[in-house]
Amino acid sequence: MKTTFLFIGGPEIFVILLIVVMVFGADKIPEIARGLGKGIRQVKDATNDxxxxxxxxxxxxxxxxxxxxxxxxxxxxxxxxxxxxxxPIKRNL
Incomplete structure (x- = not known):
C-alpha cells in the first residue's frame, strides 16, 4: 500500500525537496523551517485565543x-x- 501525504507520493516529495535545496541552498533550510514553525505556532495560539x-x-x-x-x-x-x-436481523443472517 502506497502512503501519500496531501495526495503526493514519495517520489514527488523527493523532487520538491530537491528543488527547495537547489533554490534556497542547504544552509537556508533550517532558517526557513524555523520561520514556518514560528508562523504555525502563532496561528495556533491565535486560534486558541x-x-x-x-x-x-x-x-x-x-x-x-x-x-x-x-x-x-x-x-x-x-x-x-x-x-x-x-x-434480530443480524442474528438471522
Whole structure:
C-alpha cells in the first residue's frame, strides 16, 4: 500500500525537496523551517485565543457552550435504537 501525504507520493516529495535545496541552498533550510514553525505556532495560539474569547463571552451571556455532549448523547441514543431494531436481523443472517 502506497502512503501519500496531501495526495503526493514519495517520489514527488523527493523532487520538491530537491528543488527547495537547489533554490534556497542547504544552509537556508533550517532558517526557513524555523520561520514556518514560528508562523504555525502563532496561528495556533491565535486560534486558541479566539476559541477562549468565544467560550468566555458565551458563558458570560449564559449560552451553553458544551452542546457537543448533548449531540453525542443523542447520537448514542439513535445508535442504541438502531442496534435494538437491527439486532434480530443480524442474528438471522
Amino acid at each position: 479566539i476559541k477562549k474569547e468565544i467560550n468566555d463571552s458565551a458563558k458570560n451571556h449564559g449560552i451553553d457552550t458544551d452542546i457537543s455532549k448533548s449531540i453525542q448523547k443523542e447520537i448514542e441514543d439513535v445508535k442504541g435504537g438502531i442496534d435494538d431494531f437491527t439486532g
